[in-house]
Amino acid sequence: MEQALILICGIIAIATAIMVILSRNTVHSAMWMVGNCFIIAVLFLLLRFQFIAILQIIVYAGAIMMFIIYAIMMLNLRLSDDSADIVKNLLNGRYLLLALLFIGIVILGVGFGPMALKGTMTDQAMIKFGEVELLANYIFSEGLLPFELVSVLLTAAIVGAIYLAKKN
Amino acid sequence: MVEYLIIPVIKLIVIFSVFLFIAAYTTYMERKVLGHMQMRYGPMRVGFHGLLQPIADGIKNLFKEDLIPENADKTVFVLAPAISITAAVILLAVIPLGPPITIFGRTINLYIANPSIGILFILGFSTLGAYGNILGGWSSGNKYGYMGGLRGSAMIISYEISMAFAVVSIIMITGSFSLVDMVHAQTGLWNVFKQPVAFLVFLISGIAELNRTPFDMPEAESELCCGYNVEYSSMKFALFFLAEYIHMVVFASLVTTLFFGGWHGPAFLPGVVWFFIKVFAVIFLCIWVRATFPRLRYDKVMKLEWKFLLPVALLNILATGMVMAVL
Structure with missing residues (x-):
């Protein structure tokens, strides 16, 4: 039952992701992306990560997509002319090769993926601690260094974005 | 079977219809209170003191012509009111209305x-x-709607x-994300006394998120002739309208739950009654604010948020953390 649901949601997620690049209207693309964020939140829910699922909705479907739609509307992006032959472009030899490569990587990943669960993130542990505490304990003890590095990276990205914007 | 299917379905139907009824009558309350504050009567003709006015409005909306403008993006145009009402109604699912009650020997x-x-x-979801x-606003293909949406x-x-x-x-002093735990944590002293600054920030930004009058930028009548819903008619307009009022009722319930102790109150009335008394008091406050303050200029709205409310909220978190660390 759960496996079937995960499979269905995965297929929907891929379909919405494909619709993001196939739709000709930028706002429609953004809406498909909101849908994609939603389905990924459902996937997190099926994995019993309630907290991460709702963060997915707040941060991605709510805040970031709102920013993107705001930017699209602010810049008044209309239909782009060259988007008509996206499908034709996608069937081009080079892209087909890329797609095959991607499928190969996916098969490789799935082949090695489902190994025995490691670490503290098991079902029993989550019921025992409550998942928010578990996650917070992990991030602020073992995962502290990557966490801080990511925040430095984000700050650098903001500075870079401001620099790029100031140039014009 | 009874536990997992029948009781939840009955609860869904009852809570949904009660809140739709309240949202419909909030429009009546708003018109009456505004009327009396401006030395008018408000609706008086339909029923006793206009009590049937919301029903008359609903029927009128059903029979209006449903227009879709020529250069509208039709799919998005139809989808937008549906998104609005769904995101509003889904919020009702997690609001605790009262302490558990016993009906026919079952605790509900x-x-x-x-x-x-x-x-x-x-x-x-809000x-x-x-x-x-x-x-x-974007899909109507109308510049006023577009500006309103932006x-x-x-x-x-x-x-x-x-x-x-x-x-x-509030989460910091409760130690939980659950709304029920938050209500339980306020048994002795309401959060409004523990966190007055957070209460004010929440109230102001909540009214702004509801797009109500001191901050009704998206639908400023005098500048944008009603903003994002200018091209909508009939039930599509009614859905937007209803979503707005359900949001208002949910906001009032949230203020009650987070700051006014939820269902807690003196024992001579049941908890549910106390909850709804507080909710209507907050709704009255919203209407009062609308009747009192003129609309702010757009840049002042932005300044209020980024230069005042946000720093104050951050300082409040810092102060709360320090007090909690000391105690």
């Missing part, structure tokens, strides 16, 4: 669900409601930050 909790992430659920406004998104992006930060300080 007066909420549909109590997820461990209750308050985050509300913050997440933002999604803004997509209805933005996409509605302003709406800018406001939601800004004010939801200070709203979330105000909630964070």
